[in-house]
Amino acid sequence: MSAGSPTYGANxxxxxxxGWDRVRRWGRVLACSTLMLSLAGATSCAALPQRPARLDxxxxxxxxxxxxxxxxxxxxxxxxxxxxxxxxxxxDADRQVAAQRAWxxxxxxxxxxELGESSLVRDALLDLHMLSREHGVAVAGWSGPWHYVWPRxxxxxxxxxxxxxxxxxxxxxxxxxxxxxxxxxxxxxxYLPDGSGVPDDRGVQLDGLGWSLWAMRQVxxxxxxxxxxxxxxxxxxxxxxxxxxxxDSIDRDTGxxxxxxxxxxxPERRPTLATAALLxxxxxxxxxxxxxxxxxAEASHRDQAADRLAEAIEVSFGPDGYPRRLGGKAGxxxxxxxxxxxxxxxPSPQDGTVDVWRAAAGPMRRAAGGLSPGASxxxxxxxxxxxxxxxxMTAAFVGERHEAVAWLRWLDRHRTAQxxxxxKVLSDGTPxxxxxxxxxxxxxIIAADQLDS
Numbered sequence: 001m002s003a004g005s006p007t008y009g010a011n012x013x014x015x016x017x018x019g020w021d022r023v024r025r026w027g028r029v030l031a032c033s034t035l036m037l038s039l040a041g042a043t044s045c046a047a048l049p050q051r052p053a054r055l056d057x058x059x060x061x062x063x064x065x066x067x068x069x070x071x072x073x074x075x076x077x078x079x080x081x082x083x084x085x086x087x088x089x090x091x092d093a094d095r096q097v098a099a100q101r102a103w104x105x106x107x108x109x110x111x112x113x114e115l116g117e118s119s120l121v122r123d124a125l126l127d128l129h130m131l132s133r134e135h136g137v138a139v140a141g142w143s144g145p146w147h148y149v150w151p152r153x154x155x156x157x158x159x160x161x162x163x164x165x166x167x168x169x170x171x172x173x174x175x176x177x178x179x180x181x182x183x184x185x186x187x188x189x190x191y192l193p194d195g196s197g198v199p200d201d202r203g204v205q206l207d208g209l210g211w212s213l214w215a216m217r218q219v220x221x222x223x224x225x226x227x228x229x230x231x232x233x234x235x236x237x238x239x240x241x242x243x244x245x246x247x248d249s250i251d252r253d254t255g256x257x258x259x260x261x262x263x264x265x266x267p268e269r270r271p272t273l274a275t276a277a278l279l280x281x282x283x284x285x286x287x288x289x290x291x292x293x294x295x296x297a298e299a300s301h302r303d304q305a306a307d308r309l310a311e312a313i314e315v316s317f318g319p320d321g322y323p324r325r326l327g328g329k330a331g332x333x334x335x336x337x338x339x340x341x342x343x344x345x346x347p348s349p350q351d352g353t354v355d356v357w358r359a360a361a362g363p364m365r366r367a368a369g370g371l372s373p374g375a376s377x378x379x380x381x382x383x384x385x386x387x388x389x390x391x392x393m394t395a396a397f398v399g400e401r402h403e404a405v406a407w408l409r410w411l412d413r414h415r416t417a418q419x420x421x422x423x424k425v426l427s428d429g430t431p432x433x434x435x436x437x438x439x440x441x442x443x444x445i446i447a448a449d450q451l452d453s
Contacts, residue, residue, distance in 0.1 A: 054426070055382070055426065055433055057075060057416065057422060057433065057435065058433065058434050058435070059072035059073055059074065059142065059434075059435060060073055060075030060416040060417050060418045060435060061073050061075075061080070061085065061418040061420040061436060062127070062130045062131070062142045062420075062436065063079075063084075063085040063086055063087050064085060064090070064096045064100075064130070064133075065087050065090060066087070066090035066091055066092075070130050070133050072143065073087065075416050075418065076417060076418075077417045077418050077419075079418075080418055081093060081097050083122075084096075084100050084126070085100060085129070085130050086100065100126060103129055103166075104122065104125065106166065107125075107161075107165030107166045108164055108165050109121055110163075110164065110445065110448035110449040110452040111452050112405065112408060112448050114409075115412065115448075120411065120412045120415070120419070120444060120448075121445060123415070123418075123419035124436075124442075124445050125445060127421070127436035127441045128441050128442060129169075130436075131157075131436065131438050132157070135193040136169070137154060137172055137173050137176045137195075138153065138157040138173070138438045138442075139193050139438065140153045140438050140439065141423065141436070141438065142436075146423075146437075148190040148191060148192060148193065148199055149176065149191045149192075149193050150190045151177065151190075151207075151208035151212060152207065152208070152211045152263055152439070153438040154173050154176070154177070154211075154215070154438070155173070155211035155215035155218075156439055156442035156443055156446065157170075157173060157438050157441075157442045158170045158215040158218060158219055159214075159215060159218035159219070159442065159446055160442040160443075160445035160446050160449075161173075162218055162222040162223075163445065163449040164445060164449065167222060167223060170218075170219045170222070171231070173219075174212075174215060174216050174219055176191075177212045177238055178237055179195050181212070181237075181238060181241055184245065185209060185241035185245030186204040186209070186245055187204060187208030187209060188202065188203065188204055188205070188208075189204070189205045189261065189265065202261075202265070203261075205260055205261050205262065205265075205275075206246075206257055206258075206260040206275050206279065207260070207262050207263070207274060207275045207278045207279070209245050209246050209249075209279060209282055210275075210280070210281050210282030210283075211278060211282070212238060212242050212282070213238075213239065213242050213243065213283075213286050213289070214278070214281050214282055214285050216232075216238060216239065216289060219231070220232060220288075220289060220292065228292050229293050229294075232290075232293045239290070242286070243286035243302055246283055246286075246305070247301075247302075249279070250279075250305070250309060254271075254312060254316065255308055255309060255311065255312030255315075255316075256271045256276055256316060257275055257276055258271060259272070260272070260275050262274040262275045262278075262336070263335070263386070264334075264373060268325070270325045270326045270327060270328075271316075271325070271326045272324055272325055272326075273313070273317050273323065273324060273326075273334070273336035273339075273340075274334070274335065274336030275336075276309065276312075276313050276317070277313065277336055277337075277339035277340045277344065277345065278344070279309060280306050280309045280310050280313065280340075280345060281339060283302045283305050283306035283309060284302075284303070284306045284345060286298075286302040287299045287300075290302060310345075313340070314351050318351060318352070322336075322337045322353060322356045324336060324374055324376065331363065331375055331376070332374065332376040333356060333363075333375050334373055334374025334375065335373055335387050337357045338357055338390055338391070340353045340357075341354065341394050342398060343393070343397050343446065343450075354398055357398075358400075364377070366379065366381055366382060366427070367381040367383075367427035367428075368383050368426065368428065368429045369410055370384065370385065370388040370411075370414065370425050371384065371388045371391055372384055372387060373386065373387050374387075381426060382424050382425070382426060382427070382432070383414075383424065383425040383426075384423065384424055385411065385421050385423060385424065385425065385437060385439075385440035386423070386437070386440060386443075388407055388440075389407070389411060389439065389441075389444050389447070390439075390443050391403075391407050392404050392408050392411065392443065392447040393443045393444075393446050393447040395407060395447070396446075396447040396450040396451050397450055404447055404451060405451070408447060408448070413429075414429060414431060420435040421436055421437055421440040422434065422437060423435070
C-alpha cells in the first residue's frame, strides 16, 4: 500500500473522513432524512404520502448574454437566436453565434436516423458547451445548488465531448480530476468549478474513483493511437492514485468496497451495487490505461483486482437479483445494474444482468413515462432524466436499438421550450427543476454516438 492511500480493507483502521461521521449521525437521528442529491433533487421516506410532486422549472436553458457571460434564460424560445445558445439582440450576437457554430463544426453531431430532424443531440452538445464555458469543466447545472462539478456528471461529459471530436474540452475534465484529487485518491462528492475546493462537508464518495478512471479511458480511446501514451502519462498521477485507492478500499473478506454514498447521495450503511460496479469499471479501465504505457505489471494487477471484484459482485448481489444494497430485495433494483453493462463493463454471459436491467425499467417507470433512479425510489410521479437518459445509453450499447430510440424520443418530447433536457419531468409531462442538466445531455450524446456508429 502506497503512502497516503486509503485504508478501508478488513483488519485496517478506518481513517477519519471529514463530514462522513456527521452524515451518519443525521441518518441515525432523523426518521426521514431529506438530503440534496448529486442531481440536486430530494428523496423522502416511502411511508410518506405519495402525492404528485409540484416543482418549478428554474430556467428553460442557459445562453450567452450581452456581457459575454452565460446566464439562465426563461422558458421562451423567442429569446434565443434559433439553433444557438445566444440571446437575441445582444451587441455581439453575430460573433457569439459564429463562435458556437464554429465549435460545433470543430467536432460532429451524431445522427440517429429514427429521430429525423430533431435537434435533441445538437442542443445537448450546445448545452454541455455552455455548462463548461465558465471554467472549462462542466457544472452539473447552472442554478445555485447544481453549480458544482460532480465527478459522475463530469465523467459522462468528458466521454460525450471526446466521442464528438471535442478532445481538448474532454481532456480538461480529466485534468480537473487530477488537479483536485488529494494524495489519498479519494474524491469528494462535488467541487467548486474553479477547482479551489469543495462547497460543503458531504465528504468523500468512493464512486468518484471509478468515474475518474472510466472517463480517462473514454477520452484516451478517442485519441489517435500516436497520442494515447502521452495522454496517459500526462494523467499518470490520476491513474495511480485512483487505482490504488480502489484496491485499498476493497475488503479482504467480502471482496467488496465499504458502504459509501453514491449517485443517490444519501447515507449508506451497506455497500451499494452502483459503487461496487463503478469501482470494477475503474479497475478495468486502469488495466487498459497501464498497458498503453507499457506498465504490464500494474495492468495485470488491476485486471486481477477487477476480476475479484466482479466475482464478489456476482456472488454477493446476484442471488438476490442485483438489488440496490447488499442483502436488499430484488424489487429494490436501481440504476446501479446499468453500471455492470456497457459502456462501463462487459456482462458475463451467465450473470443475467441484462435481463435484470431490462426488467427494472418496469418498477422504475413513472407517470409521464420516464424513469426514477430506482424501483424503491419514492413514487411521486416524477421522472428523472438522469435515469431515463442512462437507460437510453445502456440500450444503445447492449444492442437494443428500438428501446434506445424509444427512450431518446421520450426525452426529445419532454425538453424545455428551448430544447434543453431538464433534471425532472412531472407526472403531467411538464419539465421541472434545473435545465439543462449535464448528466442527461451527456448520456443522450453518448447513446446517439453509439447508434450512429
